[in-house]
Amino acid sequence: MAEPGFxxxxxxxxxxxxxxxxxxxxxxxxxxxxxxxxxxxxxxxAREHYEAQLIRQDGEAALEIGFHAEHRxxxxxxxxxxxxxxxxxxxxxxxxxxxxxxxxxxxxxxxxISEVWEPPDPDDPExxxxxxxxxxxxxxxxxxxxxxx
Numbered sequence: 753m754a755e756p757g758f759x760x761x762x763x764x765x766x767x768x769x770x771x772x773x774x775x776x777x778x779x780x781x782x783x784x785x786x787x788x789x790x791x792x793x794x795x796x797x798a799r800e801h802y803e804a805q806l807i808r809q810d811g812e813a814a815l816e817i818g819f820h821a822e823h824r825x826x827x828x829x830x831x832x833x834x835x836x837x838x839x840x841x842x843x844x845x846x847x848x849x850x851x852x853x854x855x856x857x858x859x860x861x862x863x864x865i866s867e868v869w870e871p872p873d874p875d876d877p878e879x880x881x882x883x884x885x886x887x888x889x890x891x892x893x894x895x896x897x898x899x900x901x
Contacts, residue, residue: 758879762804763788763884765883784806787802799828800823800832801820802819817869833865836898839897
């Protein structure tokens with residue numbers, strides 16, 4: 753598993769990859785992941801966010817990278833994903849076929865557009881840069897399309 757500083761390194765690298773025009777960025781890095789969101793610091797804004805996080809999938813450790821909609825109301829999550837799926841041709845050009853859209857892994861009421869990788873090697877200095885670059889791809893592809901009228 754990743755050492756405590758791995759996702760802080762991802763956050764540091766991410767700043768060099770993400771476009772500056774998405775608005776005020778908020779971030780939370782911890783031992784098992786990194787979450788970033790844009791807009792106000794309130795809980796509502798944070799409900800639609802980007803993550804790189806260690807998860808368990810089929811009993812094995814994995815790294816998930818992508819976008820999450822985690823509103824308390826499942827209908828809001830579905831509306832968010834529907835909105836983004838209506839613009840899939842735009843974000844799919846940037847993210848490719850690796851990005852999967854649907855229910856969040858392990859939480860049916862949440863929604864995601866994300867992909868799953870092998871867990872990173874915390875001793876590989878390039879790993880945090882690779883994770884940051886891919887998370888930035890998600891931010892730059894989805895954030896301009898995310899806001900609903």
